[in-house]
Amino acid sequence: MELKGGSEAVVLNHRGVIAYDEKEVRIASALGPVSVVGAELRIRRMNRERIVLNGKIRRVELGLC
Template sequence: MENLSGFWERLASRAELETEPMPAQPIIEIGGDSRVLVENHRGVLAYCPEEILIGLKFGQVRVCGSRMVLTRMSREQLLIRGKIDAVTLIRRDGK
């Protein structure tokens, strides 16, 4: 049986619609150079004021900067504030 996310991606592609994130897929929102919101994360893997590494379903996201703090963390959302210099998506091999 075909996986459901593949079905929706094909359907959106054929209908020429912009694809929306699938439920439980990570969403990373960058607000200027001072805020990063990560939804549907898998926890904080490493933390210091200059670098925060966050687990995702398919890999990790690395946020680099200075004076960064976790201002909100729940099972669904993680909010980082500070001076954001870079946000890097790191995929696991084979994904």
């Protein structure tokens, strides 16, 4: 996972989106669910290798939430 400042997050080798809205995007990964929490979150791009998120990222949580 790459974080660029507080405005962009790139998640590599994901296993799909579990749920998403403007405040939280939960992504399935090999390490378990990854939650990106913030405001005005948007999925900018998504393909098999990566998901690119934009918005005001406040925190990233790993594991079951």
